[in-house]
Amino acid sequence: MTNIAIETKGLKKAFKATSVLKGVDLEVRRGEIFALLGSNGAGKTTVVNILSTLLKPDSGTASVCGFDTQRQPERVREQISLTGQFAAVDGMLTGHENLMLMAELRSVSNPTQIANRLLNQFGLSDAGNKRADTYSGGMTRRLDIAMSLVGTPAVIFLDEPTTGLDPEGRLEVWKTIQKLAQGGTTILLTTQQLEEAEQLANRIAILHDGRIIASGTLNELKQLFPPAKLEYIEKQVTLEEIFLAIVGNKTAEVAR
């Protein structure tokens, strides 16, 4: 078995005339938290949707746990779990019923036990028998993530898990994700915030203008950054500054 959980090669995707992905190469190792960083509209959701078999790329390949997303979508679906950009919980059902639904669909052997354990783990025990449309944003997102854990998938996609949450809800979700990582699950998360990637991820890739313009650990990314500048702004480096620096470097190289 290889150490690679997710791999894309030359992924291209256009919507009508707009070319969104122009050749995306990614490699995510088993058990790591990998952050795909990019500004709004960069194509993060498009990458996640291709990896979770919801969308077909125009060209290039994507595979999850060695299964090709286009040729073996059923096998891929058995490995993954998607927590989309907008929480996909059934508001008419209670938190417990939502989890039971996932458990039944994934044919886990002890659905009630799993549902109760997850409610507990995500601090939703008291709200378990309330309808999900009465939950706060943070609670909804936690239920959403809990639903993704039913059946212990090998790979989890979290598409902007904290966008739209207040600071408190954001911290709750961060804690949740950190705990997940300890369980050995591979996580690909997308975010617009460098801070979030920094808090959670082992490795980071920056998606910009349809390509991965940089990837590596946070320290490796910082190396790409002019040292003088780094001292000056210390840890307050924003995504914008990093990629502006990288894009700037590239233009400089070309000029030379």
Next chain:
Amino acid sequence: MNVLRDTVILFKRSMRHIQHSPDTIITVAIIPIMIMLLLVYVYGGAIKTSTGTDNYVNYMLPGILLMSIASGVAYTAYRIFLDMQKGIIARLHSMPVSRSAVLWGHVMTSLVSNAISLMIIFLVALVMGFRSSAELTAWLAAAGILMLFTLALTWLAVIPGLTAKSIEGASGFSYPLIFLPFISSAFVPTATMPALVRAFAENQPVTAIVNSLRALLGGQAVGSDIWTALAWCIGVTIFAYFFAMRAYKRV
């Protein structure tokens, strides 16, 4: 992957929606019941003379039942629309769940919840004086036609459910269907209508279906109407299923 198993799980899920808010079934039944009360107790005297029937409740019940189904399937469009909007369909598609089960779960829910609404209307009609001398086989045939009609309109409802841009757009398709019984043989004989309207009334599906149901429940011979009725129901089902699947492929 198991279509049947997944369909049952998803059927139970949307039936639980109805359990949590049973008003959806009541809402579906209430308008047809009001119209039934209006037609029988307000206009009944005048209509009775023109229909020449001694039991007007018997006469109009089939049309009322079809009206209830036409408004009931709007909920199927509504539920599918919400599932699309909330990303629940995307979530299911990223899971090892049969794709067609996602739709069939909603279709089954429609069949069952509409049947419950019909039963409520039927009980009210009994209180209002509906009587039938039909045999069991005729009853079963009538139930079968109602089910086929529900199936046809449900698949029709799937299309706006998958493609609509707004809630109003998703359920709006049902308004003309709800009014179809008024321009048919459902409440008054077509013979009194102006020529053009009459031509429409006599050739639209509701008339053939209503005539068949009326004959079956009245313990009379059904004649050729039943074949026309079946052809309409099956034809619309196939047509709607085809376009629903085409829309579903684009999701």
